[in-house]
Amino acid sequence: MTDQPSPALAAAMQEVSTAVEAALDRLLPRPEGATARLAEAMRYACLGGGKRLRALLVVASADIFNVPRERSIRVAAAIEMLHAYSLVHDDLPCMDDDDLRRGKPTVHKAFDEATAVLVGDALQAEAFAVLAHSETHPDSSIRAELVLALAVYSGASGMVGGQAIDLAAEKRGAAGTPLNFKEIVELQNLKTGMLICFSAEAGAVLAGADILEKMALDEYAIDLGLAFQIADDLLVHESSAAEVGKAVGKDAAAGKATFVGLLGLEQARTKARALTNSAKSRVSAQFGPSSVVLQELAEFVITRRS
């Protein structure tokens, strides 16, 4: 096991990060005129940070089909806007009430709460505007398919639905009846899994790929998303154990069900490894060596140290 991305993966991550950052800078509104502060806050929320995991999934899956990069990068930027909106709203005082995100003050701290609500709202709209624009793909049926998929995956039956379940779960946890394994898997699939699925599928949609190819990417992403969450829980568990000498992290202390809490350390590690292997074999069987970045990404997701 290694805790560094392979050279090929590291190069792809760097390349996509740089290209998506440039695209976001170009696509986000300029901070000028009467709405300068809103634009500035949107840029603060989107630029200069994050692993760009979703962007890399879009581009790596699109690369399998030789989709022109200028198209996949636009879709990647749209998904990163959507993801950024969800983080800004999740951090609000009435939600998770977080003051820091990636070491920087959250948007409602750096600006104010009303601006944070509006930033999220505007970023969501902007994501759909980017997808619907003819520069994303000349074929309008592909643009409409992208919009519909993102809307469904990010809405009440997807990401936002998962967030609602998470809120209810915290109350249940505080009342002493945290989620069971099946429920936490459903929560994570909605809250983070569906946007990860959309990211991996988007390359196939851009290419007008067939249903089997889309399914392979979809199944890859479901396993990857869950492996990612379990790995996150393991990292939190290990860092809190190391840092403060106790065996439970913040989430567990708050009565929140975690994979580590439910499965135990060893089983959680085994489960993450099994999901990673399954994700890798799914795309290697369908696409062969052209899916090497996706395969290495799945490996990295459970071996990274942050």
Place this chain on the structure above:
Amino acid sequence: MTDQPSPALAAAMQEVSTAVEAALDRLLPRPEGATARLAEAMRYACLGGGKRLRALLVVASADIFNVPRERSIRVAAAIEMLHAYSLVHDDLPCMDDDDLRRGKPTVHKAFDEATAVLVGDALQAEAFAVLAHSETHPDSSIRAELVLALAVYSGASGMVGGQAIDLAAEKRGAAGTPLNFKEIVELQNLKTGMLICFSAEAGAVLAGADILEKMALDEYAIDLGLAFQIADDLLVHESSAAEVGKAVGKDAAAGKATFVGLLGLEQARTKARALTNSAKSRVSAQFGPSSVVLQELAEFVITRRS
């Protein structure tokens, strides 16, 4: 002048309200499973209320071109979802902090603040899902055009931008430098005018109408939207003068610039009348008698009493 809609307009309003209500009921998620509470709150925010002005604009403009009603009603429902999301977020404690909306507790009062944030987020996504779905129009280029227009008109350079200017304007007002006439017109054009424009244009987009026809509806809607806001200010002014015997409403008391405050009572009335006449003549010149509902709506907007 009359304060009742004409029989033709009243019939159209009733018909569209009923059809849009049924469409919203069909399109919004059912309150079941783990996300039942979110779905229930989305329905609470969207169903059973409001003038459905935007829905009527969509349907009346689409009727000019004989667009099938099942298409225009879907677009109308999407816009009403978008409008409902904007109201739910505007009412939040960190924004306008309103406890009541149309006589009912606002969503964050009836449910809670976190749910209100998520309701708005999910309604926005749902609006785009409806527009992008093939049932809205068989031609994907029309669906993509609708999505792009709604995203641009409702985002940072449209509705959300207007809301951001409004927040800044309140601070300026409190500091003794309220907006001037030109600035308040810009604010209102963004905050409410652009969604009204989209509503009126949507019928022409659904019909694949030509640029002159779209422009006529656009210009009609710009005048109508401004007339609507001035009429709103006049209503607030008159009701607060009548109810509490003072000549200024809540907005003016909060240092917020209003059309009545800036223009005076008589000039505000004259301006609203001129805008209404201009809106009516714009569509009657372009479309003749087939635009009668739009014409009567423009008249009603400034003569209504609530």
